[in-house]
Amino acid sequence: MTAMNTTEPTLPQVVCVARARIPTTQGPDIFLHLYSNDRDNKEHLAIVFGEDIRSRSLFKRQSPNETQQDRMIRGAYVGKLYPGRHVADVDEKLGMKLEFDSRTGELVFDPRTTWDGQNDTLVRIHSECYTGENAWSARCDCGEQFDRAGKLIACEHEKETGIIGGNGHGVIVYLRQEGRGIGLGEKLKAYNLQDLGADTVQANLMLKHPIDARDFSLGKSILLDLGINNVRLLTNNPDKIAQVEHEGILHCVERVPMVPIHWTDDNKGIDSKEIEGYLRTKIERMGHLLQKPLNLHTTPSTTISVPNLTPTK
Numbered sequence: 259m260t261a262m263n264t265t266e267p268t269l270p271q272v273v274c275v276a277r278a279r280i281p282t283t284q285g286p287d288i289f290l291h292l293y294s295n296d297r298d299n300k301e302h303l304a305i306v307f308g309e310d311i312r313s314r315s316l317f318k319r320q321s322p323n324e325t326q327q328d329r330m331i332r333g334a335y336v337g338k339l340y341p342g343r344h345v346a347d348v349d350e351k352l353g354m355k356l357e358f359d360s361r362t363g364e365l366v367f368d369p370r371t372t373w374d375g376q377n378d379t380l381v382r383i384h385s386e387c388y389t390g391e392n393a394w395s396a397r398c399d400c401g402e403q404f405d406r407a408g409k410l411i412a413c414e415h416e417k418e419t420g421i422i423g424g425n426g427h428g429v430i431v432y433l434r435q436e437g438r439g440i441g442l443g444e445k446l447k448a449y450n451l452q453d454l455g456a457d458t459v460q461a462n463l464m465l466k467h468p469i470d471a472r473d474f475s476l477g478k479s480i481l482l483d484l485g486i487n488n489v490r491l492l493t494n495n496p497d498k499i500a501q502v503e504h505e506g507i508l509h510c511v512e513r514v515p516m517v518p519i520h521w522t523d524d525n526k527g528i529d530s531k532e533i534e535g536y537l538r539t540k541i542e543r544m545g546h547l548l549q550k551p552l553n554l555h556t557t558p559s560t561t562i563s564v565p566n567l568t569p570t571k
Contacts, residue, residue, distance in 0.1 A: 277333025
């Protein structure tokens with residue numbers, strides 16, 4: 259009898275090519291990490307809260323010819339940059355120093371300078387949504403979730419819900435997979451189909467796309483590169499919970515729900531018939547873990563009729 263192969267799929271290879279401090283308008287500094295990978299040509303990102311959460315690929319010594327100036331320019335420095343600083347691996351003002359393996363060049367873990375990956379770390383794996391994040395769209399809650407994830411990671415706890423925040427440590431992995439993986443152009447076509455009567459699932463299928471074409475394996479690789487092992491995952495999507503797991507090295511220790519703000523405060527959040535239909539479809543057809551009943555502007559029905567629509571060939 260042949261034994262079942264339970265080996266985990268090979269993860270994408272990712273390399274952090276640059277990191278920079280970004281002062282923010284609403285909270286602590288963040289460190290924006292830009293990644294290349296061996297699966298696509300897109301520039302995926304990690305928005306990191308906490309100077310001590312370090313990319314292993316970025317901080318690894320690249321070659322004997324690499325200068326300290328080179329390291330500072332690409333962001334592989336400890337502490338803070340300041341005019342006149344010359345050494346990336348030592349911040350004399352803050353008394354911080356990084357150590358590296360003399361043979362491999364790998365960063366040597368030191369809890370005084372580097373976040374312990376065994377800590378339960380608040381994480382959001384977020385897929386790009388131009389319309390929700392930049393065009394003030396009330397069709398989806400993506401922009402709201404992105405903003406709220408940042409606030410939750412920055413705070414100690416959220417008073418309204420009692421959710422324990424990240425207290426300034428955590429990661430938003432930002433994956434460039436617009437429209438659940440179908441791209442912005444196809445997503446706009448799907449919006450037109452929705453205005454003609456389809457829901458978000460039907461629209462994708464009519465355009466000959468999967469309901470959800472996203473792949474979160476790049477997110478796993480980025481988290482591992484950042485030295486994260488135990489994840490408190492900000493999501494309502496059961497598929498993300500399953501996909502973030504990687505046996506022996508990456509584990510979802512808690513799901514932190516992303517409850518729509520309007521459900522907890524009638525005067526805040528997104529209030530539109532489009533968002534209600536969108537959330538209802540997520541719950542009823544995609545299995546998202548939201549439990550509050552929706553008070554829709556229109557009468558719910560189990561079958562949605564889409565008149566005069568011909569699927570794209």
